[in-house]
Amino acid sequence: MHHWFMVTLVGQDQIGIVSKITTALYQGGCNLGEASMLRLGGNFTIMMMVDIPTGGKDALNHLLQPVAKELQLHLxxxxxxxxxxxxxxxxxxxSVHGADRAGMVxxxxxxxxxxGLNILALESDVGGNANHPFYLMHIEGIATAGxxxxxxxxxxxxxxxxxxxxxxxxxxTVVM
Amino acid sequence: MLNILTYPDPRLKNVSVSVTEFDEKLQAFLMDLEETMRAGPGGVGIAAPQVGRLERIAIVDVSSKPKISHHGRLVMINPEITDWDGFEMGREGCMSVPDYTGNVIRATKIRLVAQDKQGVSHEYSMEGYEARAVQHEIDHLDGLLFIDRLVSRRHDLFQRKVYESKKGT
Structure with a gap:
């Protein structure tokens, strides 16, 4: 029986976040699904599907809380x-880019x-410098109305x- | 209908050997291979290793796609790409890699030498969709899948056919 959870972890970036989190899950008998892990503005962010066979949310929390505390991550x-x-x-x-201003997205x-656009993925970045920031966004999706x-x-x-x-x-998409 | 091997079947990672006998057995196999290709979700290409036959044989037919140049049904035996020109990113999927599509960089134009089902050598020049399909199939003959060539979505700098909004219209 599968018991899937979406695990969200956010905290200041440092070396070893991914390895320590995933090792704790692996040693606790969990299996990972799809995940997005990336650095956003100095924070490291993880959104990850985790399947824990027994014990549910309490067991998963018990596995992750000590590591999250050590790494100062919000869980x-x-x-x-x-x-x-x-x-x-x-x-x-x-794809969109322009001088950064509120409201663009x-x-x-x-x-x-x-x-009719159904967004499947959106990634955005702020580039340039503090005085002249620019905003850049890539969206992939399905045009449901063409x-x-x-x-x-x-x-x-x-x-x-x-x-x-x-x-x-x-x-x-060339499907062969 | 032949059975399609799917990743991570290790046979998909083998390098296939050249075909030397253009006999009736080969003709029968080509018919089975084409039937299997046409039954697939995309149906525009197939390579012999995808059905577990580790020989340098592939079929591509992109003629169902409107408004592109193509060579119709192309049976390629012992194909070799002799020239590459330009590159572009495009999205690919594969019967041997179900439930996944990804972005891959391929040459825009290629020149290709391949034997037909009788063993006669031909030279082809092709581009775009058809060239992408052929490069994908020849990769199978060398034990490569498109997932060996994925590029990051986040750092996609290789746009083609950009439809830009026109100012003030």
């Missing part, structure tokens, strides 16, 4: 349905959501936000 656990082997294939990629993603709808939506956004550089590119 959060949610019971989830572990739906593996059901990947959705993105058919469109949207909200405006772009609202327009895209209204035009790519034309997204192009039209972005065109109208662009008319009101000419400072944004937005590119939309269909993703063709």
């Amino acid at each position: 959060h656990l949610d019971a989830i349905e572990g739906l593996l082997h059901h990947h959705q294939v993105p058919n469109v990629r949207v 909200a405006q772009v993603t609202s327009v895209l959501a209204n035009a 790519i034309l709808a997204l192009e039209e939506a972005l065109r109208s956004l662009f008319a009101s936000q000419p400072d944004l550089k937005v590119t939309l590119e269909p993703i063709e």
Whole structure:
């Protein structure tokens, strides 16, 4: 019987976070599913599917809490349905960049959501320097109402936000 | 219908040997291989090692895809890529790697020498979708899967066919 949890860990980046966390899980009999682990603004962040065969949330907490404390990481656990082997294939990629300002993500993603975009992955970065920061975002998703709808939506956004550089590119997947 | 090997089956990692006999057994195998390809989810390419036959044989047919240049059904025996030009990133999937697609860099244009089912040598120039499919299939003959060539989504700098929003329209 599988008991999947989404484990969230956040804390100041340092060497050994991934190895110590995953070793504790492995020694405790857990199995890992899909995960995203990356450094965001000096913090190391982990979102990771973990399957613990027995003991549930209390047992998982017991395994992870000592390591999280040692590494000064915030730990959060949610019971989830572990739906593996059901990947959705993105058919469109949207890239956005511009001078950093509040509201950019909200405006772009609202327009895209209204035009039927289901976001599968979004990654963004702040670059430049403190005086002249720029914002850069890559989105992969499924155009549920067609790519034309997204192009039209972005065109109208662009008319009101000419400072944004937005590119939309269909993703063709060659399946062999 | 032949059985498709799926990763992590170790046979997919073998280097295949050249074909020397262009006999009736080969013709029968080619028919079975093509039938198996057409039954697949994508159906545009297959290589012999994917069905456990470790010989340098592949079939590609991208003619179902509209608005691209292609050579129709292409039976490739002992294929060799002789020239590469340009590179671009594209997303690939494979019958031998179920439930996963990923980004891979391939040459935009290639020149290819391959024998047909009778053993006659031909030279082909191809690009884009068809060239990607052929490179993917020839990789199978060398024990390589597209997951051996994945590039990070996060550092994708190789866009093609960019549809840019036009200002003020």
